[in-house]
Structure formats: structure tokens, C-alpha cells
Amino acid sequence: MSLLVVGSVALDTVETPLGKVDNAIGGAATYFAYAASFFAPVRMVGAVGGDFPEDVLSDLESRGVDISGVEKLSGSTLRWSGRYHESLNVRDTLDLDLGVFADFQPNIPESYRDSEYAFLANIDPVLQSRVLDQLTGPRLVGCDTMNHWIEGARPVLDALFERVDMLVVNDEEAELLTGDRNMVRAAAKILDSGPKSVLIKRGEYGVIDFSPGNVFAVPAYPLEEVYDPTGAGDCFAAGVMGELARSGDLSAAGMRRAIVYGSVMGSFVVEDFGPKRLQSLTMQMIDERYRQFVALTDIPR
Amino acid sequence: MSLLVVGSVALDTVETPLGKVDNAIGGAATYFAYAASFFAPVRMVGAVGGDFPEDVLSDLESRGVDISGVEKLSGSTLRWSGRYHESLNVRDTLDLDLGVFADFQPNIPESYRDSEYAFLANIDPVLQSRVLDQLTGPRLVGCDTMNHWIEGARPVLDALFERVDMLVVNDEEAELLTGDRNMVRAAAKILDSGPKSVLIKRGEYGVIDFSPGNVFAVPAYPLEEVYDPTGAGDCFAAGVMGELARSGDLSAAGMRRAIVYGSVMGSFVVEDFGPKRLQSLTMQMIDERYRQFVALTDIPR
Numbered sequence: 001m002s003l004l005v006v007g008s009v010a011l012d013t014v015e016t017p018l019g020k021v022d023n024a025i026g027g028a029a030t031y032f033a034y035a036a037s038f039f040a041p042v043r044m045v046g047a048v049g050g051d052f053p054e055d056v057l058s059d060l061e062s063r064g065v066d067i068s069g070v071e072k073l074s075g076s077t078l079r080w081s082g083r084y085h086e087s088l089n090v091r092d093t094l095d096l097d098l099g100v101f102a103d104f105q106p107n108i109p110e111s112y113r114d115s116e117y118a119f120l121a122n123i124d125p126v127l128q129s130r131v132l133d134q135l136t137g138p139r140l141v142g143c144d145t146m147n148h149w150i151e152g153a154r155p156v157l158d159a160l161f162e163r164v165d166m167l168v169v170n171d172e173e174a175e176l177l178t179g180d181r182n183m184v185r186a187a188a189k190i191l192d193s194g195p196k197s198v199l200i201k202r203g204e205y206g207v208i209d210f211s212p213g214n215v216f217a218v219p220a221y222p223l224e225e226v227y228d229p230t231g232a233g234d235c236f237a238a239g240v241m242g243e244l245a246r247s248g249d250l251s252a253a254g255m256r257r258a259i260v261y262g263s264v265m266g267s268f269v270v271e272d273f274g275p276k277r278l279q280s281l282t283m284q285m286i287d288e289r290y291r292q293f294v295a296l297t298d299i300p301r
Numbered sequence: 302m303s304l305l306v307v308g309s310v311a312l313d314t315v316e317t318p319l320g321k322v323d324n325a326i327g328g329a330a331t332y333f334a335y336a337a338s339f340f341a342p343v344r345m346v347g348a349v350g351g352d353f354p355e356d357v358l359s360d361l362e363s364r365g366v367d368i369s370g371v372e373k374l375s376g377s378t379l380r381w382s383g384r385y386h387e388s389l390n391v392r393d394t395l396d397l398d399l400g401v402f403a404d405f406q407p408n409i410p411e412s413y414r415d416s417e418y419a420f421l422a423n424i425d426p427v428l429q430s431r432v433l434d435q436l437t438g439p440r441l442v443g444c445d446t447m448n449h450w451i452e453g454a455r456p457v458l459d460a461l462f463e464r465v466d467m468l469v470v471n472d473e474e475a476e477l478l479t480g481d482r483n484m485v486r487a488a489a490k491i492l493d494s495g496p497k498s499v500l501i502k503r504g505e506y507g508v509i510d511f512s513p514g515n516v517f518a519v520p521a522y523p524l525e526e527v528y529d530p531t532g533a534g535d536c537f538a539a540g541v542m543g544e545l546a547r548s549g550d551l552s553a554a555g556m557r558r559a560i561v562y563g564s565v566m567g568s569f570v571v572e573d574f575g576p577k578r579l580q581s582l583t584m585q586m587i588d589e590r591y592r593q594f595v596a597l598t599d600i601p602r
Contacts, residue, residue: 087482181388184525205506208523217520217597222509224485253601260600296518297598299561300554 001040002114003245004138005032005238006106006131007121009046009070013081013095014273016088018227024274025056026080028121028144031231032238034278035265036119037063038286039242043112045069045131049076049100059279069109073100088229089203108134117245119237120164122146125156132163140250142166142241143195144233150176161194168237170201183208184215199240199259201233209259214252218259219297221267221289228273232266235278239265264289302341303415304546305439306333307407307432308422308535310347310371314382314396315574317389319528325575326357327381329422329445332532333539335579336566337420338364339587340543344413346370346432350377350401360580370410374401389530390504409435418546420538421465423447426457433464441551443467443542444496445534451477462495469538471502484509500541500560502534510560515553519560520598522568522590529574533567536579540566565590 005028012026029046036042042065048057050072057067078101081094106127116139120128128143143164149157150173161167167190175181178189183200187210190198197211204226206219239262247254264286271277306329313327330347337343343366349358351373358368379402382395407428417440421429429444444465450458451474462468468491476482479490484501488511491499498512505527507520540563548555565587572578 182525182527184523202506205503206518206520208520215523215597217507217523218600219507219509219518219520222485222516222518224483226483256599257601294600294602296516297600298557299519299595299598300558301595 001245001248002043002116003036003040003241004043004045004108004112004115004118004135005029005036005121006045006108006119006128007032007123007234008078008101009048009052010078010080010101011052012230012274013079014228014230015083016226016228016273017084017086018225019273021228021273023079024276025053026230026274027078028231028234030056030060031234031269031275031278032119032121033060033065034063034275035235035238035269036242036245037065038281038283039239039261040117040245041066042242043069043115045106045108045112047071047073047100047104049073052077066112069107069112071107075100077101082230084229088226091229106131116140117241118142119241120144121234121237122149125149125153125160129156129160129163132160140165140241140244142168142237144168144237145173147173147176158193161190164195166197166199166240167195168199168201168233168240170203170233174198174200184210197255199262201236203229207236207259207263209255211252211255216256216259218263218293221263221293221296223267223271226270229270231269231275235269236262236266239263260290260293261286263293302546302549303344303417304337304341304542305344305346305409305413305416305419305436306330306337306422306539307346307409307420307429308333308424309379309402310349310353311379311381311402312353313531313575314380315529315531316384317527317529317574318385318387319526320574322529322574324380325577326354327531327575328379329532329535331357331361332535332570332576332579333420333422334361334366335364335576336536336539336570337543337546338366339582339584340540340562341418341546342367343543344370344416346407346409346413348372348374348401348405350374353378367413370408370413372408376401378402383531385530389527392530407432417441418542419443420542421445422535422538423450426450426454426461430457430461430464433461441466441542441545443469443538445469445538446474448474448477459494462491465496467498467500467541468496469500469502469534469541471504471534475499475501485511498556500563502537504530508537508560508564510556512553512556517557517560519564519594522564522594522597524568524571527571530571532570532576536570537563537567540564561591561594562587564594
């Protein structure tokens with residue numbers, strides 16, 4: 001049930017139509033660790049600079065996250081600054097300073113190498129492959145990526161996909177990967193390239209999962225206010241991987257349950273800026289929203 | 302269980318990325334009648350010119366559609382010509398000739414006035430109101446509209462909404478009606494204006510239904526090819542209204558079942574140009590796709 005995540009740790013300055021935060025805790029690995037910690041013990045790999053708040057790392061530790069793989073380097077933490085448009089689907093990067101993340105090399109601690117579940121958050125696919133090289137035999141590997149690597153590092157990505165069980169991308173990335181705007185055909189092409197399952201995130205419309213012989217669609221939870229979409233995709237992946245690590249159930253039903261927990265975590269995190277909403281969550285609230293997803297989608301037989 | 306539809310009857314010339322048809326059978330009332338006829342006896346009100354093919358009217362009659370309310374006028378049938386973009390969400394109207402539809406006055410035949418279920422397809426809201434004036438006491442009234450009336454006839458539309466039970470619009474129309482791009486808030490505003498239920502169509506993302514205390518989301522059926530999106534919204538409404546007329550069950554569960562049947566009908570019609578796909582359908586195929594919707598969305602408890 002051990003769950004490894006490798007990815008960015010950051011300080012984000014984010015402006016949305018509902019407000020602004022400066023130097024909020026960010027980064028895919030951080031969001032993932034917070035969200036997945038409700039389900040399973042998380043092992044986290046990343047890099048921070050001297051400016052990263054110590055209390056965040058101890059908060060994560062208190063939630064059962066092993067932070068021995070988070071390297072503290074001299075220099076500054078990755079800083080990202082962005083502004084979301086009214087529609088929240090579009091954001092502009094205003095500033096990006098990679099800091100210690102520029103030379104990030106994922107060193108998987110000895111004690112992490114037997115991880116059964118591993119999530120490769122969006123980083124250079126060369127590094128994502130090196131993570132897999134260091135694992136002794138994970139049961140399930142999940143992977144994210146982005147347009148930058150799809151356009152600029154395709155051969156490396158193709159080689160990586162052959163070693164990945166579950167790809168988590170958004171609809172634009174799926175189209176970019178396959179040249180096909182139809183998600184049924186795009187998913188079929190992605191499944192042909194290696195992954196056993198492809199989860200396509202569609203923002204406010206939810207998610208659709210394709211695996212051979214099985215399609216599963218979950219709408220997004222209808223929210224009156226979305227404060228900050230940052231981290232929603234990472235928290236979605238965290239709910240999916242976390243629940244799989246907790247249950248160990250990789251059957252079609254187990255996958256469905258996991259995808260709904262992913263949708264639950266994605267729906268919570270956007271209710272406040274940064275990962276703040278996750279810090280006040282309880283498993284009871286998570287299970288209650290799971291039931292609301294059932295109610296939202298339940299079709300009478 | 303009598304189901305009335307009032308709306309346009311047309312001849313469409315449609316170009317999509319997958320092909321083109323000239324003078325295909327079109328119009329909201331026609332699509333609605335074809336799709337609803339699987340569920341209940343349909344009473345159709347519209348107007349055609351001398352150029353409208355007789356065999357289509359007899360085909361509808363053979364499907365249990367009462368066409369005594371379809372007036373045959375001297376002049377030409379409404380002709381619309383349009384081209385869909387690659388994305389299928391966007392279409393350009395290339396040509397529009399209203400023909401006999403320009404002076405269309407919905408005269409509800411005496412034998413139709415006791416209709417229990419009535420669908421007001423998208424026409425001038427003044428005419429939609431006049432239809433209601435002629436009915437003796439329908440159990441459920443559904444209503445469609447479009448940006449043209451929302452922008453140009455708002456007071457008439459507002460008065461109409463107070464007499465309508467169920468509004469069927471797409472997400473752009475819901476935003477235009479309320480000035481709110483958030484569908485939860487937009488739906489709340491619409492429910493405040495009269496309808497007991499608002500069904501928001503989201504194209505390839507499915508539909509979300511809001512009624513007080515109940516939200517129900519259904520994804521679209523994942524199709525590898527969409528040949529022609531024309532009529533999808535009308536067939537959706539037809540499945541909803543048809544199933545409600547068939548079952549008479551206006552409970553929350555009955556509404557959900559109807560909305561899924563609506564989604565089924567919308568998913569079928571786009572599989573070919575015009576209403577052609579509907580002409581080869583059977584109730585068995587419809588029920589089979591209903592079960593596929595259950596499989597697509599089923600969340601393990």
C-alpha cells in the first residue's frame with residue numbers, strides 16, 4: 001500500500017477572478033501528497049530551497065507523508081506566478097523561476113524503492129524514466145505529462161509510456177498526443193502505445209476513463225464557486241492512486257471507485273486557494289462527497 | 302400520455318467534416334416527432350410548403366404521429382443551410398429561407414387541446430405562449446428557446462417561463478439568460494423565474510439537470526464518429542418528454558430515467574445525417590443503449 005510521488009514542490013502566486021494569494025504552497029508533488037495522505041502512507045520525492053517553510057514539511061509529516069525524499073538544496077524553491085481567466089480553463093504564466101528545480105534529479109531513497117504504487121507527476125520524461133529505473137517492481141505506475149514534453153520530447157515519452165500503467169492527461173494533451181480531437185479514438189491510440197488505462201480530465205465537465213472494454217465517465221461535482229483551480233489535476237490523480245493503494249483493488253470496480261475518489265479530491269481542492277481546503281478535510285467529508293457523486297449520477301435501472 | 306410538439310419543419314442542407322446532405326428532412330418538430338414516437342403517440346403542429354415530400358409525412362403517420370396539425374401551405378418549406386466546424390460545437394448558417402414558416406401561426410386542432418404533455422420547440426415565444434393559451438390543462442410543459450429570443454424578446458420569454466415546467470437550453474443560452482457562466486448559479490436563477498426543472502445541454506459533455514434539491518448529470522455517450530449534430534437537442538428533448546408521457550412518472554427517479562432516454566436519443570441521431578438514424582432504430586436498440594449509459598456511469602457503492 002506504499003505510494004510514491006515524484007514531482008515539483010513550489011511556491012505559487014496565483015490570481016483568480018475570486019482573489020489572489022502570494023507564495024502559497026504549490027507544486028504537483030505537494031498537492032498530491034496532501035490529497036493522497038487521506039488514503040495511504042505517501043512517500044514524497046522533490047526538491048526545495050532554503051526559502052521553503054519548514055512547517056509545511058512537518059505538517060505533511062504529521063499526515064503520514066514520508067518526506068525523507070524531499071531534498072533541501074541551497075537556492076530558492078521553484079516559484080510560479082499565474083493568472084486565471086474568467087473561464088478558469090485558461091491561465092497565463094506571469095513568472096516562472098525554476099530555482100533548485102532546474103537541476104532536480106530524482107534520487108529515490110533506498111527505503112522508497114519497494115513502493116508498490118508510484119505516481120510520476122509532470123516533470124521531464126527523462127527523469128520520470130529514471131524514477132522507474134530505481135524501483136524494484138511497482139504494482140501500478142501512474143503518469144502525468146504536459147504539452148511541453150509532448151511537443152519537445154516525444155521519443156522519450158513514447159518509451160516511457162510502455163512502462164506506465166495509467167496515463168492521466170487532459171483533453172488537450174490527449175489531442176496533442178494523438179492528433180485526434182475525438183476522445184474515443186484518441187484514447188484508443190494512447191492505449192495502443194502502452195498504458196492499460198487513460199484518464200482524460202475535462203475540467204468542469206469531469207473525467208472519462210478508457211481501458212480495454214471499459215469506459216467510465218464521471219461529471220465534475222457542481223460547485224457554485226471555484227476559488228483556485230491550481231492543483232485540481234494533481235489532487236484528482238492523488239485520490240485515484242491513493243484509493244488504489246488503500247484498497248489494492250485493481251479490478252474495473254476498484255478503478256471506478258478510485259476515479260470517483262479522485263474526482264472528490266479534485267472538487268475539494270478548488271474550494272479554496274492553494275492546498276488550504278485539503279488541510280481542513282476529514283475522511284468523513286471525503287466519504288460524504290463520494291456519496292454525493294453517487295446521488296449526482298445515479299441512473300434508475 | 303398524449304404528447305404535443307409545436308415547432309419548425311424544414312429541409313436542411315448540411316455540411317459536416319464527414320460529409321454533406323442536400324434537402325434532408327429537418328426542423329425541430331420533425332426531429333422531435335421521429336424520436337418521441339418510440340415512446341408515445343405524438344401530435345405534431347407545424348407548417349410545410351408544397352415542396353415537402355409527402356412520403357415523410359406518411360412515414361411519420363405510420364409511426365403513430367398525428368399530423369393533422371401540420372398545415373400544408375402554398376409556398377416553400379423552411380430551408381436552412383449550414384456548415385459545421387471541425388469541433389462540431391460551432392456552425393455557420395450559410396442560407397436561411399423561412400418560406401411558409403415566416404407567417405406560421407400555431408393553430409392547435411380541437412383534437413389536440415387536451416394534450417397532457419406539450420413541448421414548445423424553439424420558435425417565437427409569442428407563438429409559444431399562444432400554444433399554451435389553446436391547451437386545456439397540460440400536466441407538463443417543456444420549452445426550448447435560443448439566443449435570438451433571449452436577446453430580443455426577453456419580457457415575452459419571462460412571462461412564458463412562468464407557465465413552463467421544464468426548460469431545455471444549452472450552456473451558452475443559460476449563461477445568456479442569467480449573465481452567469483457558473484451553471485449552478487445560472488440554474489438557480491432560472492428556477493427562480495418559473496420552471497421547476499432546467500436541463501442544460503453541454504454537447505459532447507452531456508447534460509445536467511437542476512431542480513430544487515436535485516442535481517443529475519449524465520455524460521454524453523462516447524461516439525467514435527459524429528456525422529451530423531443537427532437535431533441532437535430536439536431528439537434529447539423528445540426522449541425526455543416521450544418517456545415522461547409514456548411512464549407518467551414525474552418523480553425524481555422518473556425524471557432521471559427520462560433524461561437518460563433523452564441522452565440515448567440524442568446519441569443515436571448524430572450517428573447519421575438528418576433523422577436517418579432514427580428511421581432504422583428499434584425500441585430494443587434504445588433500451589440496450591440505456592443499459593450502456595448505466596454501465597458508462599455506474600459508481601460502485
